[in-house]
Amino acid sequence: MYKLIVSRLIQGVFTTWAVVTVVFLLIRVSGDPVDMFYGGAATREALREAEAMRRQYGLDKSVPEQYVDYLTDLLRLDFGSSIHLKRPVVDLIGERIPHTLRLTVVAFMVSYLIAIPLGVLAALRRGTAFDYTSLGLTMVGVSLPAFWLGLMLILLFSVQLNWLPASGIGDATLQGRVRHLILPAITLAIPRMAVMTRFIRGTMLDILGADYLTTARAKGMRERAVIMRHGFRNALIPIVTLIGLQLGFLVGGAVVIERVFGLPGVGDLVVDAISGRDFPVVQASVLMLAISVVIANTAVDILYGYVDPRVRTE
Amino acid sequence: MTTDTVPRLSLAEPEPRREPTFWERFVREPQAILGTLIVLSLVLAAVLAPVLAPYDQFRPDVRNRRAPPSAEHFLGTDELGRDVLTRMLYGAQISLAVAISAVGLAMAVGTLLGALAGYFGGWVDVVISRIADTFLAIPSLVLTIAMVAALGPGLDKIVIAIAMNSWAGYARLVRGNFIAIKKNEFVEAAQAIGVRPARVIAIHILPNTIAPIFVIAMLSTAGAILTEAGLSYLGIGINAPTPTWGGMLEQGLDYLRTAPHVAFFPGLAILITTLGFNLLGEGLRDILDPKVRKR
Numbered sequence: 001m002y003k004l005i006v007s008r009l010i011q012g013v014f015t016t017w018a019v020v021t022v023v024f025l026l027i028r029v030s031g032d033p034v035d036m037f038y039g040g041a042a043t044r045e046a047l048r049e050a051e052a053m054r055r056q057y058g059l060d061k062s063v064p065e066q067y068v069d070y071l072t073d074l075l076r077l078d079f080g081s082s083i084h085l086k087r088p089v090v091d092l093i094g095e096r097i098p099h100t101l102r103l104t105v106v107a108f109m110v111s112y113l114i115a116i117p118l119g120v121l122a123a124l125r126r127g128t129a130f131d132y133t134s135l136g137l138t139m140v141g142v143s144l145p146a147f148w149l150g151l152m153l154i155l156l157f158s159v160q161l162n163w164l165p166a167s168g169i170g171d172a173t174l175q176g177r178v179r180h181l182i183l184p185a186i187t188l189a190i191p192r193m194a195v196m197t198r199f200i201r202g203t204m205l206d207i208l209g210a211d212y213l214t215t216a217r218a219k220g221m222r223e224r225a226v227i228m229r230h231g232f233r234n235a236l237i238p239i240v241t242l243i244g245l246q247l248g249f250l251v252g253g254a255v256v257i258e259r260v261f262g263l264p265g266v267g268d269l270v271v272d273a274i275s276g277r278d279f280p281v282v283q284a285s286v287l288m289l290a291i292s293v294v295i296a297n298t299a300v301d302i303l304y305g306y307v308d309p310r311v312r313t314e
Numbered sequence: 315m316t317t318d319t320v321p322r323l324s325l326a327e328p329e330p331r332r333e334p335t336f337w338e339r340f341v342r343e344p345q346a347i348l349g350t351l352i353v354l355s356l357v358l359a360a361v362l363a364p365v366l367a368p369y370d371q372f373r374p375d376v377r378n379r380r381a382p383p384s385a386e387h388f389l390g391t392d393e394l395g396r397d398v399l400t401r402m403l404y405g406a407q408i409s410l411a412v413a414i415s416a417v418g419l420a421m422a423v424g425t426l427l428g429a430l431a432g433y434f435g436g437w438v439d440v441v442i443s444r445i446a447d448t449f450l451a452i453p454s455l456v457l458t459i460a461m462v463a464a465l466g467p468g469l470d471k472i473v474i475a476i477a478m479n480s481w482a483g484y485a486r487l488v489r490g491n492f493i494a495i496k497k498n499e500f501v502e503a504a505q506a507i508g509v510r511p512a513r514v515i516a517i518h519i520l521p522n523t524i525a526p527i528f529v530i531a532m533l534s535t536a537g538a539i540l541t542e543a544g545l546s547y548l549g550i551g552i553n554a555p556t557p558t559w560g561g562m563l564e565q566g567l568d569y570l571r572t573a574p575h576v577a578f579f580p581g582l583a584i585l586i587t588t589l590g591f592n593l594l595g596e597g598l599r600d601i602l603d604p605k606v607r608k609r
Binding site: 023139144155249252255256259271274286289 | 444445447448449454455456457459460461462463464536540543544547548549550560563567570571574577578581582584585588589592593596
């Protein structure tokens with residue numbers, strides 16, 4: 001187990017470094033960010049400003065030098081300052097993380113809490129009306145554009161029924177926060193829930209046909225115990241593996257959902273920064289989102305070792 | 315089927331059952347049929363957009379802004395008085411063109427790299443697999459957004475950005491299949507008589523792995539359409555006045571209360587399109603995957 005943890009941690013560090021490098025290369029390959037920022041302005045004043053900015057961000061150095069600078073700054077957790085907001089990027093992201101975190105964690109829990117029982121039930125009642133209804137609905141869920149789903153929920157619950165607020169984060173009270181989180185979390189959760197329900201159904205079906213379940217029944221075990229102790233516990237293995245991937249989708253989806261519901265999260269920050277060509281912010285937020293997913297994946301890999309004893313001995 | 319020249323001695327021996335052909339399975343797979351119908355109608359609608367579209371896609375009609383659906387404008391008009399149906403038909407061209415090019419590019423790059431990794435193994439495999447793992451580790455929408463931020467807006471750039479975040483899936487799949495298939499005797503036989511590696515890869519192994527690649531391609535076409543729509547919705551995809559479903563939806567946002575049809579119909583079009591490709595992909599998987607068939 002100890003060996004597994006160490007090897008996964010090393011892998012995690014390697015992937016993080018690779019992600020950092022990919023993001024660095026992406027931003028450099030695309031040309032001079034300062035040129036993009038000033039967009040062909042040719043007045044003497046603009047040129048002088050652009051030159052100063054280039055020096056300020058170290059863009060006058062060679063690419064390998066920039067890369068080394070960039071890595072050292074990262075290790076010092078120095079992400080530079082926003083061009084527009086003139087504030088350290090770390091502060092900007094720090095302010096916004098709680099909103100993104102709250103949204104993704106709630107959506108994650110909602111999607112799994114519904115998907116697990118639904119997927120298991122659909123597999124147990126395979127071929128019934130219940131199974132077909134769930135298959136049909138989840139197929140639509142998988143195909144739904146999340147931002148459109150969000151708009152439709154706003155139309156129904158905010159505009160027509162006036163039950164829930166359409167956007168913003170509300171006042172600092174618990175009730176206000178919860179009311180403002182319901183629609184975004186549901187919007188983010190539904191497509192993930194649909195994917196997971198289908199996946200869990202498929203996994204359970206594979207397991208329900210396995211010989212060890214027949215053995216368990218043959219030795220006189222009660223059906224409920226057969227399903228829960230031998231069936232579901234084995235289904236958990238692939239379900240846990242997918243958690244990491246699902247988190248990645250949730251984080252990506254949150255970027256769009258935050259825009260729909262006017263939540264001031266990291267996704268909202270990224271989109272504004274892209275439109276405003278605020279590259280230190282883009283770079284740092286993309287990095288932050290990507291690294292958080294890598295960390296989650298590493299954690300899941302280690303968790304996996306606890307769920308599945310076979311992984312430990314590999 | 316071979317003809318018996320020797321008369322059968324045992325009546326108990328059953329006639330070997332013939333495996334149903336692809337088409338025989340296809341017609342019994344409602345998902346695949348429905349998916350095909352949806353995808354075909356969309357392709358037709360996109361290709362025939364100039365013929366089918368009742369109005370000009372760009373010309374505004376200021377006296378007729380945000381009109382609800384009516385006999386003249388089946389799906390109403392947008393904030394500039396442009397016909398929503400017309401712009402949706404042209405939007406279908408963009409959505410399909412972006413999705414198909416992105417998936418084609420990702421499939422080509424991913425299949426090539428996966429084939430090289432699986433066939434040659436060793437350091438080639440290590441390098442390609444590590445790069446693929448890195449791309450798989452970054453959340454795809456975040457990666458796409460980073461790419462678009464780096465490359466800037468525009469149709470070709472969106473295609474590259476979407477392809478960049480999906481090639482790794484193909485590479486991993488093709489690599490696995492190549493490793494499994496290259497152990498077969500027919501591959502060893504080809505190598506033994508001195509067939510060049512490029513030919514072994516292209517003629518002997520690749521055809522055996524086309525089916526799962528195609529299934530992934532259908533499912534990721536749905537994903538690509540959602541991504542393009544999402545980017546255009548965020549205003550960092552394909553810029554106005556080019557009609558895109560995501561962009562139209564975004565413009566409808568401001569009038570959600572007074573003219574919900576402006577945002578509703580483009581979203582519905584996205585849903586139906588992704589549903590079509592997903593149904594086709596899942597249907598094909600059920601047809602092609604013998605494990606699922608047995609269930």
